[in-house]
Amino acid sequence: MCGGNEYDVLKTLFAADGKKTLLREGLSLFQEILRDSAAFRLGGESEKSVSCAKEGAKTLSRSLSSDQAVRLYDIVSDYIGRIDANCNISLTINSLAGQIYSVTGK
Helix, strand or coil: CCCCCHHHHHHHHHCCCCCHHHHHHHHHHHHHHHHHHHHHHCCCCHHHCCCCCHHHHHHHHHHCCHHHHHHHHHHHHHHHHHHHCCCCHHHHHHHHHHHHHHHHCC
16 A cells, blocks of 8 residues: 555455455454554554554555545445445455545555
8 A cells, every 4th residue: 555556456455355354354454544644644642543553554644645544544434335235345346446546646
């Protein structure tokens, strides 16, 4: 995410293709990282991080604006809803990778 391109994001997401629970859990964890990234970018206290990847969130905060992190958080939330609604996982992954790329340009 920090230095990859759309193909790298797609490849990473496709590791969970056909594994709905794994994809949903991974996206939930990614949401927490995005939350922390936005907080770090806005000068939030690192002691109040909620994710399991505090250093990853700090790294991400250096490559995303707080607006981008919030937009990605909302997008991931939408895609978790799609997974919960039993949308096709492969199509969901493809679409999500495109949405991430549209926000990050990476």
